[in-house]
Amino acid sequence: MLLQRLGRQSINSSHDMLYGAGFFYQSLVASLQFMRRRQVGRGVITMQLLFTGVEALSVIALISLSLGAVIIIQGVNILPQFGQGVLIYKILITVITRELGPLLCAFVVIARSGTAIATELGHMVVSHQIEAYISTGVNPIRYLVAPRFIGVTLSVILLNLYFNVFGLVGSFILTQFFQPISAFEYFHNLLLYLRTPDIISSLLKSLIFGLIISHTATYNGLKVQQSSTEVPQMVIRSVVQGFTLCIIADAIITMIYYI
Amino acid sequence: MKFRIRYAEQIVGLFTLLAILSLAAILIFMGINQRWFAKDYSFVSQFQSGSGLNRGMAIKLKGFTIGAVDKIELLEDNTVQINFHIFDTYYNRVLPNSVLQLATSPIGIGGSNLVFYPGIGQGPPLEEGAFIPSTDFAEGRRRLESGLVKTDEKEDAVSSVVNRIGPILDSTYKTINSLNSAITRIDNTLSGTQPGPLLDVLLQTQQVMAQLHETLENTSGITANLEKTSAQLSDTQGLVQHLLDPKGSVAKLLDDDEELYTHIQSIIAELESSAAELSSFAGYVNEQQPSITAILQEGRTALQESQDVMQGLQNNPLLRRGITEEYTSPSTFRGMRDGGY
Known part of the structure; x- marks a missing residue:
């Protein structure tokens, strides 16, 4: 009995994963075609960028400014005592650019936009709007998923860039009110220690996190069958899957970076 | 219509452009700072x-x-x-x-x-x-x-x-x-774990030292005698003169037709007879010692009694205060007769 249930769950999980992989492939192809064909859903991308990117900017700015300022103040006070004052730049780059920047941006986008997308698509399924699209010959993946896929992914990348700007530049300005340090020395050393692989790693993480978030949100949103009570369940599932997959991807990319 | 929705494209365009410009600026400054070109x-x-x-x-x-x-x-x-x-x-x-x-x-x-x-x-x-x-x-x-x-x-x-x-x-x-390496080698050589000429030399040295010790013990006796003789010889007025002077006692003793020898021998004989007499006298004195001791003790007692008489006469009530009672104290001298008899 137990074995039977375990086997059934395994088969369902495998089927679900394969279905998800297929959905991801379809979304990716549709997104690439969407960029090339300049379809009518361009406005959807714009709105998605507005809601996911622009509106999340204030939260991102607040988080990155606070985080950067804390690192600078702590580093300036503690590290020179051990003769390792220059480590502050490495710590800033590691924390802001490579690790927490992409991850915190992803978390904010999951919490704000991932849930919104999953809810919206779930309600569209419940209200038979998806069926209507299909019946009129409109591919819901191309029309609904692809713009969100592109919009969320671009938003995460752009938000990550802003996170870096606010975290590295804005936090320096904020620190000047508490503990002034030489601007030339700060930016000179920061740009000296900031390496191209750091930027590539950060952008790569943002891209992958964007893909993960958009995929989990659209996939779980469209997975709603018929009842509106399924919507919050799928929203929660999309959030949990989004967090988990982002952290796993972060770990894998970080490991690849150090190989 | 809300401002954001109305100007959504412009806002998103600005949002995107600023991000791209920031990235470009960072890359340019990085390139300059890190001397890419x-x-x-x-x-x-x-x-x-x-x-x-x-x-x-x-x-x-x-x-x-x-x-x-x-x-x-x-x-x-x-x-x-x-x-x-x-x-x-x-x-x-x-x-x-x-x-x-x-x-x-x-x-x-x-x-x-x-x-x-x-x-x-x-x-x-x-x-x-x-x-x-x-x-x-x-x-x-x-x-x-x-x-x-x-x-x-x-x-x-x-x-x-x-x-x-x-x-x-x-x-x-x-x-x-x-140093560590050198000390280890020396240590090995000294402990005999490493064969080498130093070990043979040390073993031979040990044997030589044992023989030398015995030789030194014998030599020390000879050295003591030599030291004594040397000290006597160093005195020019002493043994040397006597030995070298032709008129000295040595020469005379050696060349006087045994006159000195005979004289010395007679002196020795006289000394021997005197010593015998002295010895017999000493034996006699030793035999008479108890009698002498008793005489001396009696004399002493007589003197004591005479002293009492004199004091009695001095203290007589007729003459003066009578005789003082005598407290006899034991004599510190204990003669052979006191103990033996």
Whole structure:
């Protein structure tokens, strides 16, 4: 009995994963075609960028400014005592650019936009709007998923860039009110220690996190069958899957970076 | 319509453009700061160990970064080769006799510094790819010690100590290693675990020492006699004169027709008879000693009694205060008769 249930769950999980992989492939192809064909859903991308990117900017700015300022103040006070004052730049780059920047941006986008997308698509399924699209010959993946896929992914990348700007530049300005340090020395050393692989790693993480978030949100949103009570369940599932997959991807990319 | 929705495209466009511009600005400044498009000159150096060295490590000249380490590799002979580059603005400092030094903090904090000392050499800068020795090797140390390089004369005390303590510690370490090795060999040789000429020599020496000890014991007796004789001979008025004087007693004793000998013999005979008489007298005295002692005791008692009589007469009531009662105290002298009889 137990074995039977375990086997059934395994088969369902495998089927679900394969279905998800297929959905991801379809979304990716549709997104690439969407960029090339300049379809009518361009406005959807714009709105998605507005809601996911622009509106999340204030939260991102607040988080990155606070985080950067804390690192600078702590580093300036503690590290020179051990003769390792220059480590502050490495710590800033590691924390802001490579690790927490992409991850915190992803978390904010999951919490704000991932849930919104999953809810919206779930309600569209419940209200038979998806069926209507299909019946009129409109591919819901191309029309609904692809713009969100592109919009969320671009938003995460752009938000990550802003996170870096606010975290590295804005936090320096904020620190000047508490503990002034030489601007030339700060930016000179920061740009000296900031390496191209750091930027590539950060952008790569943002891209992958964007893909993960958009995929989990659209996939779980469209997975709603018929009842509106399924919507919050799928929203929660999309959030949990989004967090988990982002952290796993972060770990894998970080490991690849150090190989 | 809300402002955001109305101008959504403009806002998103600005949002995207600013992000791209920020990225571009960061990349441009990075490129300028990290000299992406500048010409660098590559050189090679060698160190005993790779500890303290790492890729991208700055090469410093008087506190200024003039280059960086590009590559570190372990060679077949277990030495470490580094490839590094010097910025084109400092290329003219890479003169012949230049030296690299890895200065490591002896207290473990503060990291390491790869210091470049430009050589005091004539001529153009070294060609790209040239080998610049480090102070880890004899050639580098020789250049540094013989003043062929310009060292930091005005550096702070700590940096000076840090920069110089590395080679000193290396030398000390090597010396200690050599001493340790030498002591181990000597120890092995002395304990007999390592065959060698020293062990044979030591064994022979031990035998010789035992024989020498016996010889010295015999010699010490002879030496004592010789010392005594020598002391007597050193007195010119003593034995020597008597021995050498033809009219001396020795000569006379030896050449007087036994007159002196006979005389001495008669004296000895007289002394012998006197000694016999003295001996018999002593025996007689010894025999008479109790009688003499008794006489002396009686005399003493008589004197005591006469003293009492005299005192009685003195204290007589008719004459004066009578006779004082006598307290007899035991005599401290105990004669042979008191004990024996």
